[in-house]
Each structure stands twice: as C-alpha cells, then as structure tokens.
Amino acid sequence: MAGYADDLSLAHLLADTADSISMSRFRALDLRVESKPDLTPVSDADTAVEQAIRATLARARPRDGVVGEEFGRTEAAAGPGTRRWVIDPIDGTKNYVRGVPIWGTLIALLEGDTPVAGLVSAPALGRRWWAARGHGAFAGKHQHAATRINVSRVGRLADASFCYASLTGWADTGRLEPVVDLALNAWRSRAYGDFYGYMLLAEGALDIMIEPELSLWDVAALIPIVTEAGGTITELTGRPPGDKTAAIATNGLLHETILTALVSPRR
Incomplete structure (x- = not known):
C-alpha cells in the first residue's frame, strides 16, 4: 500500500498495544471510572491506552502531531508538520465500563485536515477495520488475516x-x-x-x-x-x-x- 503502508503498519502496532491494555482492564473489578467535566465517563484504561500510544508515536513519528480525547493536542517534537495522528483510546467507554463488548480504539492519520488513513480495533469482538486513501478498506482479526470490504447496493x-x-x-x-x-x-x-x-x-x-x-x-x-x-x-x-x-x-x-x-x- 504505497504511501501509507508504513503508517498502517504502525497503526496496527499501536492497536496491538492498545488491545493488550484495554483487554487486561475490561471487566476488571478494580477498574477506576471518573466523570469528565462534560459528565461522560473516563476509565483508567482510557488514559493508559492513550499514554501508551502517544509514547510510541513520540519515538516513531516525532515529526507528526497528536490529538487525543484524553490529553488534547501535542505539537510535533521535531518541528511543525502537516501530519497529525488522532486517537480515541476507547470509543464506547460507557459500554466498556458496563462490560458490553462493543468498544474499540480508533486511530487516524490526517494530512492537513484530511483523514488519509484510519484503523478501528475492537478486541472484545476479535475484529479490526482499516483503510488508506486510494487503497480500499479491509477487515479481519489482524493485518495479515484481512478481507476487502464494500458497502451494499441497496437503493431504496x-x-x-x-x-x-x-x-x-x-x-x-x-x-x-x-x-x-x-x-x-x-x-x-x-x-x-x-x-x-x-x-x-x-x-x-x-x-x-x-x-x-x-x-x-x-x-x-x-x-x-x-x-x-x-x-x-x-x-x-x-x-x-x-x-x-x-x-x-x-x-x-x-x-x-x-x-x-x-x-x-x-x-
């Protein structure tokens, strides 16, 4: 997937780390949950996942900025650039804290304001989805067990x-x-x-x-x-x-x- 192959491989690596953290805390009896100012819940898993992803990106992509739900925006360490990673460490936190398995980590790469690559990992469902601009969309358990996906043709x-x-x-x-x-x-x-x-x-x-x-x-x-x-x-x-x-x-x-x-x- 020329142009974004390395970025998607990195996104899968980030998702592997996220999955390991989030699954280890899913349905944990000592899971800590707090309310943010907007009254939405945030768990210790949300913050741990985002911190881990940010740490890897700081090493692997120092020229890229990062925007995350829990820790806001961080400019590129190696000077201003046009690329940003956008992270939702656990999308579906309300499901997560109630033990419902429909939640996932969302990872996107933006060039300017345009999302050019995206990955969604739902480890409790055993499934991921990913795509890069101009190269199709795929789903499967991991990067090397993938099927190309397409929308329906329903017209009414x-x-x-x-x-x-x-x-x-x-x-x-x-x-x-x-x-x-x-x-x-x-x-x-x-x-x-x-x-x-x-x-x-x-x-x-x-x-x-x-x-x-x-x-x-x-x-x-x-x-x-x-x-x-x-x-x-x-x-x-x-x-x-x-x-x-x-x-x-x-x-x-x-x-x-x-x-x-x-x-x-x-x-």
Whole structure:
C-alpha cells in the first residue's frame, strides 16, 4: 500500500498495544471510572491506552502531531508538520465500563485536515477495520488475516437497514421527528452506536448510519474506512464531517434521500 503502508503498519502496532491494555482492564473489578467535566465517563484504561500510544508515536513519528480525547493536542517534537495522528483510546467507554463488548480504539492519520488513513480495533469482538486513501478498506482479526470490504447496493429506503445513535441528541438538534420517520419507513432499524454502526455499513451489513454530533477523535478514523469501502460520509451540509458536527454515513446510493429528510423543514 504505497504511501501509507508504513503508517498502517504502525497503526496496527499501536492497536496491538492498545488491545493488550484495554483487554487486561475490561471487566476488571478494580477498574477506576471518573466523570469528565462534560459528565461522560473516563476509565483508567482510557488514559493508559492513550499514554501508551502517544509514547510510541513520540519515538516513531516525532515529526507528526497528536490529538487525543484524553490529553488534547501535542505539537510535533521535531518541528511543525502537516501530519497529525488522532486517537480515541476507547470509543464506547460507557459500554466498556458496563462490560458490553462493543468498544474499540480508533486511530487516524490526517494530512492537513484530511483523514488519509484510519484503523478501528475492537478486541472484545476479535475484529479490526482499516483503510488508506486510494487503497480500499479491509477487515479481519489482524493485518495479515484481512478481507476487502464494500458497502451494499441497496437503493431504496424501504429496503434499507437504518442505524442511528442517540435519540436524545437528535431531539436536541430539533430533528427527532425526521429520524423517527426514517426509522419507520426503513426495512429495519437498529441503534448499534459508536463506531460499530459505521463498520457494519462499510461491510455492507447495513445501509445507513447517522449520529447527531461527533468530536474529531470519534470520526476521523471512520472516514477513510467508510469512503474506501465505497460509502459516503458527510455532515448535514454535505461537507466532510469535522469536530462537533453530525455524521451521516450511507452506502452512497441513499445519501441524498437521508440528507433531504434530515434537513427539510419540519412539518
């Protein structure tokens, strides 16, 4: 995978370290959980994973910056550069602290503001997903046990599997009614939440995934995987998702249908 082969290999190495730490603390009786200022939980596993990833990046990529959920932004040690690694040490912390196995480490590489490579590792599910710009998306247990993945070809909402996150969040945006309408008019609707709905979309197992607001570390790794699998992911305006924006991901064929439903005036 010319251009990003070394970066993806490093991402897998980072994920190996993350998996080892997070799995050793998963369902641990002495797991320490605190509340951040926004009242979301953070465990000692979240902080330990991010610290370990940052330590490796400082050695292996001193010219790259780092942005992480728990410790913010760190500029490159070897001078300003255009590349940044974006880390969510445990996406799905609420699942993690309750013993639900749907959680994962998200690792992305950005050039400027564009995510060019992404990896999601869900060790409790025994699965990873990864992609680099221009080279397709893959899933498997590890880098050397991979299958190329693609989105579905479903073209009608009535035939589509619709996935959503946070009805409360959609209510806060004033768009709960169209979200409910979409769910009622789809073939099937489920709320898998966090990274998992996007990965199922990339695999072609569902056709639509929407979320009212994501931070950069929540979405950066997802963008290359969804797009390289042939899907489309934007915010409500149709632009690429950014920090603190909605994320609308589809197989591409259904994208305009979903955007139109969500941005049209309420009846």
